[in-house]
Amino acid sequence: MSAGGGGSFSIYDLNPEIKKLLNADNFLNGLSVNDFVEEISKDHILKGAEINKKAYLDPKPYIRSFESTIRELNRLSADANDQRIRGQKQVDAYELKHSQNVLELSNSIDKTTDKFNQLDIQISDVSRKINPLGATLNRISTSRDKSRETIFLIRAYHGFYTKGEYTPLETLRTSPKLNDNMECARYIKNLIHLSRRISDESLPPTLKCLQTVESYGERMEEDLLKKFERASEGDEFSGETFDIRTMNNVSQILYEYNxxxxxxxxxxxxxxxxxxxxxxxxxxxxxxxxxxxxxxxxxxxxxxxxxxxxxxxxxxxxxxxxxxxxxxxxxxxxxxxxxxxxxxxxxxxxxxxxxxxxxxxxxxxxxxxxxxxxxxxxxxxxxxxxxxxxxxxxxxxxxxxxxxxxxxxxxxxxxxxxxYLVREKRNLKEVVQATLNALDPDSFNEHTNDDSSLARSDTLRLNQSRAYDQTRFSAEKKRLAQFTQYVKAKVSERAGASDQVSKLELEEDDLKAIDCVETLLKTAAESIGRALELAPNEATEHSLDVLAVLIVNFAKLIVREELQLQGLNVFWSLNSIQFKKEILFCLTACAKKIIFPCVTNDAIAKSKARFMINEFVKAQETSINELLDHIVDYSLRQLSGFLSKQKKKDFLCDTIEDDTEACELISEFLTEMYANISVALTGDNLLNTLSTIGNAFLNLLLEHYKKFSVNSIGGVVLTKDAIRYQSIIDEWGIPELSEKFQILKEIGNLFTVSSELVNSLVTEGQLSRMKPYNVRQYISKRADFNPSYADKFFKFR
Missing domain, CATH: 1.10.357 (Tetracycline Repressor; domain 2)
Structure with a gap:
């Protein structure tokens, strides 16, 4: 390891003495490797001693081992370099030799290609010369075969013409070889054709020859058919006795014949x-x-x-x-x-x-x-x-x-x-008519529908273009108007000839009518399903026709329902609303699941179906709204009439007795009205109808109490009536309406409290929101009210 400045890196630091030795000048001045090793290991006197409790390690053997290893590695590196140089020289030699071989092979391929092209040209020349000869040989061969066949046919015709037979042909026919038999059949076929062309009525022998040849062919065919029949006798299903080979031979022979x-x-x-x-x-x-x-x-x-x-x-x-x-x-x-x-x-x-x-x-x-x-x-x-x-x-x-x-x-x-469509439409009309007749034979009889003319019009429309416009159902609308008049007359006759119908009978009739609607829907679905399968090209138009039939007859059922309820309890007419809702639900469900999927690919037909349904729904919703308006008007007229029965002395009394007559009548009416309306209506229709009647009734009461003088005990009676009205309104479950009716009790309190408390009473609750003029009208009906000192006592302006 070496230590130095700059970017060198060393794990251990060297002693300063060692650093001095690691200097190029020392080696240039004669410092040998041995001297360097002796110098760095001069502390050999520590040999055998311990340093930091560990035995002293002599570095010289390791250094010598490193020197030997380095020398060996240098030697191996030199050998490897020599081998690499020799290898490069060998590669160069082989690459040169490969290039020479490629050049030689390329020349050889070029020569071979030239030879092949020359040979191909020669072969083509030979082919051009041989092909006409081959075609000529084929024509000669075909001509020879045809000549042989022609000669045979001529000889055969001559034989039949002169002798009525030709032995070589018979030999072929009776030969055990299949090919001979097939050739015979082919000759007979051609011979018959030749005989027919030669035959002439002016030459009777030619006609006789033709007859003889044809008879010969027929006999051959009959014999072969008998042979085939014998071969086919046996158990067909097991196949054990069938002579399939003979049957196949006969089949091949007769195939050549005819x-x-x-x-x-x-x-x-x-x-x-x-x-x-x-x-x-x-x-x-x-x-x-x-x-x-x-x-x-x-x-x-x-x-x-x-x-x-x-x-x-x-x-x-x-x-x-x-x-x-x-x-x-x-x-x-x-x-x-x-x-x-x-x-x-x-x-x-x-x-x-x-x-x-x-x-x-x-x-x-x-x-x-x-x-x-x-x-x-x-x-x-x-x-x-x-x-x-x-x-x-x-x-x-x-x-x-x-x-x-x-x-x-x-x-x-x-x-x-x-x-099929003509019968399908007639069937639809018949099923609908039978279903309606089963529900009410008096209303739905043959006089209400002209089936024969309807069938004729259906047939005519099917045979003509099937265009649609709004006049298409004008006849149905006209029949519906006639039906309405007819049913109205029937209902009037029944009403005059029998007792009033009961609510239970109406409900049972409604159930039967709903069953009738379900049957009509099932019939319509079946009819459209059959049309899709049996007449798919006409299914779209047929779907519109079915929809029209449903709408017209649903309208008839609704008219019958409405007319049946006329002259009965007015609230029973609400049953028609539920009936209409059932029909509308059934019709829209049928349109969604049956009609529209059938017309989805025809935008015009889809628009027509939507128009027809929307018109029907619109008409029924209008009818429902008109009926609800009628119920509201009727209810208010009844309530107003009952209020008119209020006696002047009802609130000027000395004792508290039962509820007033007007209160009794109104309570009974409201209870009956709510019972019927809550059954027939649901949701917003029920809420809106009750709210309309309740608010109008409240206004009637507010105006009603302005007309009567009230003493203190009569105020209690008035309050008692108001509480009963309040309890009935509370049963309707409309919090806003119940809160409004609270004012009735407050008005009753105006008549029951002492005069000193009236002023504070009108400044609290709902009375405080009422116009002073209206409040004064109620106060003025107190039995002890005196206008001359009203302000003094009541302090009210």
């Missing part, structure tokens, strides 16, 4: 019996038909009546598809024929039978059965499409297209040209 059309039709006809044997018509029980025709029913299911039938058909199609793939050259064509046959026969009979039976029951049963069949058969068709694709029977999508077309064909009669 694309195998006759064979495929025969195969489909024969196996059509399997489907027919599984075709067992099942009809629904009477109780089941009732469920299908019940608008409120939900537990109807067509699955048990058709699932087994469809499973049999599915099994037949799958088995025929597997068999066709083994037998026929073009199995897709056979599968297509079989599917078309199944859909046009078995499935068509099943669907038609069920739909015709449903029409005999009701339109609701018909449209429900139609939707159920459409969904079930549609699922069946999709399953068959998936199977054909998965099992690779449908490479060109021909089978899938056939399945889709066949499925659509089953329902075309019932869905084409809006036939």
């Amino acid at each position: 694309q195998g059309i006759t064979l495929m039709n025969w195969f489909v006809d024969k196996n059509d019996l399997v489907v027919d044997s599984s075709h067992d018509e099942e009809t629904l029980e009477e109780s089941e038909w009732e469920q299908w025709s019940d608008p409120s029913a939900t537990n109807y299911d067509l699955g048990p009546h058709i699932n087994a039938f469809l499973e049999n058909i599915k099994f037949s199609i799958k088995s025929k598809a597997r068999l066709s793939k083994k037998i026929f050259t073009n199995p897709e064509t056979v599968i297509v024929l079989f599917i078309e046959r199944v859909y046009k026969t078995a499935l068509k009979r099943k669907v038609t039978t069920l739909l015709q039976l449903s029409l005999q029951q009701s339109l609701l049963a018909h449209v429900r059965i139609l939707q159920a069949l459409y969904g079930i058969v549609g699922d069946f068709t999709n399953q068959m499409k998936d199977y054909m694709i998965t099992e690779e029977y449908d490479a060109d999508q021909k089978v899938s297209q056939t399945l889709e077309l066949a499925n659509d064909g089953l329902f075309e009669e019932y869905l084409f040209d809006n036939a």
Whole structure:
């Protein structure tokens, strides 16, 4: 270690003597390493001694070891440097050699590329020369084959023309080799074509020859069909006795003859019996038909009546598809024929039978059965499409297209040209009418609706453009006005011919009406759901029509409710408010969850639906407000009338008896009024109505007490009446109103306290906020009031 100034760093400080030795001048003047070591270790006399209780350590052996280590490291460093220099020289030599190899290889590649290009040019020249020769050879070969076939056909025609037969052709037909048989079938097909072209009525032998050739072809086909039939006899499902190879050979031969059309039709006809044997018509029980025709029913299911039938058909199609793939050259064509046959026969009979039976029951049963069949058969068709694709029977999508077309064909009669929508709308009208008739046959009968004209107008509108404007529902509005007049007359007849209806009967009728509303909503939801599935392009417009039907018939129910309550207890008319609120809630919920999702992609239709609903809601809210105004006016008239029954001597009495007659009448009326209003109204409607009546009643009382003279005992009677009014108002639960009624007791106190206390009384409580003129009016009704000395006694101005 060395110590020095500047930026040097040392863990231990050196003795001053050592620092003097560490000087370059000392070494230049001849100080050797040995002398330096001896100098720094001259304290060897301490050897064997202890310093700070530790044995003295001689540094010289360690220094010598360090010297040896340094010398060895220097030697190794020199060797390594020599090896590095030698390595660099070797790398330079190898890099030079690699560069020479790269240059030589590049030259070799260039030469090879030139040779390849020359060879490619030569090959191209040879190809250009050979290709015409190859094409010529192909034409020669094809011409030779055609010439051979042509010669054979000419000879065969000559043989049939002269002898009625041609032995080489018969040899090919009877040959055990498949290729010979296929060649024979091909010759016969061409021979028939040739004979038809040559035949001429002016040359009878040519016609006879054509007939002979055709008969020969028919005999060949009949023999092959019989052979195919024998090979196909046995257990179809086990496949143990099927001669698949023979059947496949016959299929290939007849495919050459006429694309195998006759064979495929025969195969489909024969196996059509399997489907027919599984075709067992099942009809629904009477109780089941009732469920299908019940608008409120939900537990109807067509699955048990058709699932087994469809499973049999599915099994037949799958088995025929597997068999066709083994037998026929073009199995897709056979599968297509079989599917078309199944859909046009078995499935068509099943669907038609069920739909015709449903029409005999009701339109609701018909449209429900139609939707159920459409969904079930549609699922069946999709399953068959998936199977054909998965099992690779449908490479060109021909089978899938056939399945889709066949499925659509089953329902075309019932869905084409809006036939379904016409029935759906008629069903909607019938269900609505039946539901309303069940609620009230006297009000909702055939005279209130012109169903025939409505159905005609529906059909006409469906066949024309389905434009919408405000006049679209003018007919419905007109019928609603007629309905109002009709129901009003019926209600009047019932009111004159029978006793008054009870509150319980009204409540029961309201429950039935709400059930009717729920049934109408369920019917509407079902109708829209069916339209979305069966006529999706018309679903938006149909949703608007359904909404119109709901609004018109809800309006009829509301009119009936209102007219039924006319002439009865006026407070019972508040029941119509609750009924309207229920209908508004149901309509808005239906619009939110059913109508608007159906018209969300049509801004115009959505605007129309919103307009129709808003107009209906606005009309009902206006009607509710008018009814509440009527209730308020009626209540105030009654209260005013009861107050008019107050006797002049009620508050000029000598004894305190029961409440006055006017108080009794008013108390009973207020109690009845609150009981009815609190049941019919809720929230702000209830609070506002009670507050309006309460404030107006308070004003009536304040003016009422200005009209009567009151003595001290009569003041107690007045206060007693006021306390009873106060207790009734307190039951309404409106703190602000209860506080206002406190003034009645204070007014009563004006008549009961001594004259000396009147002045202090009018300066406290609510009387202090009343105008002095009004307070003086009450004070002037004291029995002991004398205007000449009023100021002296009452000190009141």
